[in-house]
Amino acid sequence: MKYLQNTGMGLFVLAFLLWLSMLGVGSYRLTDNVIRKSIPDSSHYALLQPALQGMINNTYNSKFTFIHDFNYAVNHVNDSLKTANAWDKVIYTSYIFPVTKNASKGPLTQHPFTFFLIILLTAITGAFLYIIPEYTKGPPGIRNNHIFHQAMTARGWIGIILGVLLIFFYILLYWYPEYITNWVVLMDPLSEKLSGGPASQWFLYGFFYTMAILVMGIRMLLKYRHNKYQRIRTYSVMFFQTAFAFIIPEILVALNKPYFDFKNIWPLDYSFFYDYHLNELISSGTLGWFMLIWGITLIVIAVPVITYFFGKRWYCSWVCGCGGLAETLGDPYRQLSSKKLKAWKIERWIIHGVLVFAVVMTAVTLINYFSHNALLGSSTNNLHKWYGFFIGSLFAGVIGVGFYPLMGNRMWCRFGCPLAAYLGMVQRFKSKFRITTNGGQCISCGNCSTYCEMGIDVKWYAQRGQDIVRSSCVGCGICSAVCPRGVLNLENLSEKGRLKTKPILIGNNLEMDITVVLKKED
Amino acid sequence: MRNIVIIGNGISGITCARHIRKKSDDAITIISAETEHFFSRTALMYVYMGHMKYDNIKPYEDWFWERNRLTLLYDHVEKVNIQQKDLVLKSEKNISYDILIIASGSASNKFGWPGQDLKGVQGLYSYPDLQLMEENTNGIKKAVVVGGGLIGIEMTEMLLSRNIPVTLLVRETNFWDTVLPLEEAQMINRHIREHHVDLRLETELKNIEGDERGHVKSIITKDEKRIPCQFVGLGVGVHPNISFLENSNIETDRGVLVNEYFETNIPQVYAIGDCAQYRKSLPGRKPIEQVWYTGRMHGETLAQTICGQRTAYNPGPWFNSAKFFDIEYQTYGTVTPQQSENEETFYWEHENGKIDFRVVYEKMDHTLIGINSFGFRLRHKLFDKWLQEKRTVEFMMEHLAAANFDPEFFQKHERSIVNSFNEKTGNKIKLKRRSRIKELIRG
Ligand SMILES: Cc1cc2nc3c(=O)[nH]c(=O)nc-3n(C[C@H](O)[C@H](O)[C@H](O)COP(=O)(O)OP(=O)(O)OC[C@H]3O[C@@H](n4cnc5c(N)ncnc54)[C@H](O)[C@@H]3O)c2cc1C
Ligand code: SF4
Ligand code: SF4
Numbered sequence: 001m002k003y004l005q006n007t008g009m010g011l012f013v014l015a016f017l018l019w020l021s022m023l024g025v026g027s028y029r030l031t032d033n034v035i036r037k038s039i040p041d042s043s044h045y046a047l048l049q050p051a052l053q054g055m056i057n058n059t060y061n062s063k064f065t066f067i068h069d070f071n072y073a074v075n076h077v078n079d080s081l082k083t084a085n086a087w088d089k090v091i092y093t094s095y096i097f098p099v100t101k102n103a104s105k106g107p108l109t110q111h112p113f114t115f116f117l118i119i120l121l122t123a124i125t126g127a128f129l130y131i132i133p134e135y136t137k138g139p140p141g142i143r144n145n146h147i148f149h150q151a152m153t154a155r156g157w158i159g160i161i162l163g164v165l166l167i168f169f170y171i172l173l174y175w176y177p178e179y180i181t182n183w184v185v186l187m188d189p190l191s192e193k194l195s196g197g198p199a200s201q202w203f204l205y206g207f208f209y210t211m212a213i214l215v216m217g218i219r220m221l222l223k224y225r226h227n228k229y230q231r232i233r234t235y236s237v238m239f240f241q242t243a244f245a246f247i248i249p250e251i252l253v254a255l256n257k258p259y260f261d262f263k264n265i266w267p268l269d270y271s272f273f274y275d276y277h278l279n280e281l282i283s284s285g286t287l288g289w290f291m292l293i294w295g296i297t298l299i300v301i302a303v304p305v306i307t308y309f310f311g312k313r314w315y316c317s318w319v320c321g322c323g324g325l326a327e328t329l330g331d332p333y334r335q336l337s338s339k340k341l342k343a344w345k346i347e348r349w350i351i352h353g354v355l356v357f358a359v360v361m362t363a364v365t366l367i368n369y370f371s372h373n374a375l376l377g378s379s380t381n382n383l384h385k386w387y388g389f390f391i392g393s394l395f396a397g398v399i400g401v402g403f404y405p406l407m408g409n410r411m412w413c414r415f416g417c418p419l420a421a422y423l424g425m426v427q428r429f430k431s432k433f434r435i436t437t438n439g440g441q442c443i444s445c446g447n448c449s450t451y452c453e454m455g456i457d458v459k460w461y462a463q464r465g466q467d468i469v470r471s472s473c474v475g476c477g478i479c480s481a482v483c484p485r486g487v488l489n490l491e492n493l494s495e496k497g498r499l500k501t502k503p504i505l506i507g508n509n510l511e512m513d514i515t516v517v518l519k520k521e522d
Numbered sequence: 523m524r525n526i527v528i529i530g531n532g533i534s535g536i537t538c539a540r541h542i543r544k545k546s547d548d549a550i551t552i553i554s555a556e557t558e559h560f561f562s563r564t565a566l567m568y569v570y571m572g573h574m575k576y577d578n579i580k581p582y583e584d585w586f587w588e589r590n591r592l593t594l595l596y597d598h599v600e601k602v603n604i605q606q607k608d609l610v611l612k613s614e615k616n617i618s619y620d621i622l623i624i625a626s627g628s629a630s631n632k633f634g635w636p637g638q639d640l641k642g643v644q645g646l647y648s649y650p651d652l653q654l655m656e657e658n659t660n661g662i663k664k665a666v667v668v669g670g671g672l673i674g675i676e677m678t679e680m681l682l683s684r685n686i687p688v689t690l691l692v693r694e695t696n697f698w699d700t701v702l703p704l705e706e707a708q709m710i711n712r713h714i715r716e717h718h719v720d721l722r723l724e725t726e727l728k729n730i731e732g733d734e735r736g737h738v739k740s741i742i743t744k745d746e747k748r749i750p751c752q753f754v755g756l757g758v759g760v761h762p763n764i765s766f767l768e769n770s771n772i773e774t775d776r777g778v779l780v781n782e783y784f785e786t787n788i789p790q791v792y793a794i795g796d797c798a799q800y801r802k803s804l805p806g807r808k809p810i811e812q813v814w815y816t817g818r819m820h821g822e823t824l825a826q827t828i829c830g831q832r833t834a835y836n837p838g839p840w841f842n843s844a845k846f847f848d849i850e851y852q853t854y855g856t857v858t859p860q861q862s863e864n865e866e867t868f869y870w871e872h873e874n875g876k877i878d879f880r881v882v883y884e885k886m887d888h889t890l891i892g893i894n895s896f897g898f899r900l901r902h903k904l905f906d907k908w909l910q911e912k913r914t915v916e917f918m919m920e921h922l923a924a925a926n927f928d929p930e931f932f933q934k935h936e937r938s939i940v941n942s943f944n945e946k947t948g949n950k951i952k953l954k955r956r957s958r959i960k961e962l963i964r965g
Contacts, residue, residue, distance in 0.1 A: 444562040444581040
């Protein structure tokens with residue numbers, strides 16, 4: 001058992017190191033063909049081609065020198081254009097990623113699929129060799145032993161290293177993809193199979209995202225094999241990620257249709273109303289119109305109606321991709337979210353702030369779209385740039401996932417996601433959903449609060465016999481699962497009296513005046 | 523403004539303080555020598571097992587106390603002077619009171635076994651005990667736990683989490699059969715063994731042997747078997763922690779003697795929680811109640827009296843819960859290990875042998891007396907109501923679907939239970955659909 005698990009761990013680490021080492025493999029050689037292929041814009045090609053003469057047919061062993069030389073050439077061209085006051089000719093499009101990728105030479109470009117398969121299979125085999133014995137060695141039940149003793153899950157050195165690596169990865173992915181082209185090269189064969197085109201860094205990301213949800217989803221299925229709510233919910237996020245977020249959009253692209261994730265909802269999908277996106281949909285015939293109407297229906301009908309009946313969990317812990325990753329890859333880190341009252345206060349400011357930002361940005365975008373106002377146009381672009389940078393990339397990606405091992409798996413969902421804020425308002429004020437507490441059975445042990453990824457201090461409510469009605473609860477059901485006394489249950493019941501439930505601890509036949517509540521905000 | 527002093531920051535003392543604060547402006551001081559802040563004793567095991575850190579088992583954040591003007595004093599009360607109305611503290615300070623509430627809890631039992639004070643032999647009650655257990659079990663190969671009760675099984679589970687093999691000595695014929703009826707006790711026997719515990723029933727500890735460093739090296743059972751081990755966990759019950767009250771004139775027996783208002787023989791001195799002993803027990807209840815819930819209810823009740831509304835302790839139907847490894851247990855009303863003459867019982871067990879349900883009711887008129895459930899959850903509110911309304915077993919069966927408190931999608935057991943009940947009793951009860959009796963769930 002132990003031996004199998006150690007082998008698994010070893011294989012996984014090996015695959016991971018192999019994967020990292022891929023970045024240093026091969027050389028780079030710029031040819032006219034590469035330039036032509038990577039710079040489809042003919043005027044840009046004409047401008048850059050002469051400036052790149054010095055690089056042509058040189059073999060670079062260092063990616064850094066290659067990138068440096070290319071950037072230098074482009075900057076040089078732009079500088080001379082600027083001094084010549086030829087502002088309209090300045091090249092703002094970044095070609096460094098496709099150029100670097102297409103200029104790659106070496107074993108990876110020759111046998112990308114072999115490398116891809118070896119690394120992937122080693123990693124998956126390793127993961128399962130570790131995971132399967134880990135969660136099946138004893139009878140089914142809650143197995144949270146040593147979570148606070150391990151460097152991986154208790155913010156120890158492994159957790160910190162992992163966090164740093166994740167943060168690094170996101171920074172490269174969003175802002176310096178030219179440094180990870182080798183990984184993207186490995187994805188080309190799969191991408192070509194699915195959509196017919198070469199892989200982008202986003203395809204790489206989507207693939208790993210999906211693999212993480214699938215592999216760690218199986219871990220979830222084993223860990224909670226005694227809990228059917230957890231199992232069904234996990235199947236659901238695995239399905240929605242694989243089919244809706246990964247495969248269907250690629251097939252749409254293969255069919256020359258717009259890339260579309262049918263379960264992504266504005267304002268999480270903040271670019272839904274961007275002009276280029278609207279134009280793309282409108283120009284794609286019936287299917288495009290259907291997508292547009294579908295997207296709007298989700299926002300104005302599905303969100304309020306389904307949330308009314310089931311709470312925001314239908315989306316956040318059953319359908320959403322961010323939620324899906326948090327509930328699978330992020331599950332080992334749920335206990336790291338802060339339960340402090342202060343954290344809750346900060347949370348409410350930030351998340352509603354982001355919602356306001358998203359709404360204002362979208363409103364400006366739409367007004368601009370319909371009025372073609374030049375002034376609004378440039379502020380729209382600025383808003384998009386800022387939102388994309390701070391919220392779309394920095395918050396949702398770098399902090400949202402990079403901070404899993406440092407501050408818990410729902411940083412984005414709890415503090416940043418504007419859709420969660422919207423769903424949360426419906427859940428808080430107009431929904432049948434709540435977590436019922438079971439009479440007087442709570443022993444204040446704290447398991448529920450500890451394992452609430454949203455940082456809700458569940459026991460605060462349970463120990464005073466008050467049902468939990470909180471906008472942030474994503475209905476993951478883990479508080480109920482880990483409660484050793486059967487106190488918590490996620491229920492959809494009549495709305496009557498839901499917001500006014502008085503705290504009642506059953507057991508003492510005592511008429512108490514409970515109107516005075518001790519100081520803690522509700 | 524009166525000066526209220528509470529000895530003990532456990533659930534009873536803290537609950538009482540909170541409820542007094544809700545209604546009055548009195549100065550409230552809470553003294554404890556155990557930890558600076560209130561923590562959940564019931565969760566100690568999870569800290570050892572790494573499910574939580576100490577900080578996670580504190581029911582309130584640290585700012586709570588000051589914000590609610592509850593003064594905490596981290597000190598030990600050595601002596602109570604009822605004449606001067608003051609307390610002598612270990613720090614040699616004195617502190618005076620107008621009203622004194624004794625909520626000093628329990629201490630672990632030791633029954634005078636030879637070798638019981640060797641290193642590596644300990645009970646588990648307090649936070650220092652937990653730290654000691656951490657130290658005592660570091661790197662050991664084998665442990666023995668004595669006691670077939672709640673703390674015994676918790677210690678066993680804790681040790682197993684560190685991969686330390688455990689022999690569990692139980693004096694009785696089956697695990698906890700002083701409380702559980704036979705079928706339930708046997709079910710837990712099986713589950714304990716499923717976790718590879720060496721469970722020895724009808725086995726008693728005779729003495730404990732040490733090595734030359736004064737550390738335990740083995741135990742001997744009454745049937746003269748020697749079991750080598752480096753740790754002995756004593757889970758053989760607790761007794762009121764009241765030795766500091768000796769010579770204080772506060773009347774005590776095993777615990778501090780109180781009436782139904784938690785008043786001791788001395789005016790303005792009260793006792794609640796594990797350390798209190800009723801002069802006259804309430805019907806169906808023990809003179810000393812040593813559980814979390816009763817401590818809390820004592821606190822709630824006494825706070826009313828202190829705030830001017832003299833209120834007798836009048837708890838509703840008994841309830842309790844526990845978890846044995848992976849099997850949750852809930853009980854409502856009174857289920858004794860053996861049914862008396864005028865009691866009838868019905869027992870149902872799931873084919874997996876890990877889920878069961880028992881109801882005990884009056885032979886004559888079929889009113890409910892008590893319910894046990896293992897492996898699935900029941901709604902406290904409904905059983906409390908049905909027991910107080912003196913409903914019949916047939917009524918309960920008919921409405922059982924509303925009482926199920928398991929999470930969504932879980933396998934439901936009501937139908938199977940009712941069918942089996944009908945079969946055994948010749949009844950023709952039809953289970954009402956959950957959707958038909960919604961008002962019961964949200965009444
Ligand atoms: C491991 C364990 C698990 C348990 N699990 C459960 C469970 O699952 N369900 C359940 O219902 N019950 C459970 N119990 C029992 C429950 O915890 C107790 O009944 C309850 O905590 C008693 O509360 P209390 O307020 O009366 O006393 P305590 O919690 O014991 O508090 C008394 C405090 O007073 C302090 N004190 C005592 N004397 C002095 C002095 N002279 N000076 C200063 N301070 C003093 C003590 O150090 C202590 O901190 C468990 C107990 C243990 C030990
Ligand atoms: S309160 Fe419970 S169900 Fe809601 S998010 Fe927290 S752990 Fe999940
Ligand atoms: S996990 Fe259950 S018993 Fe523990 S504090 Fe939460 S509700 Fe109470």
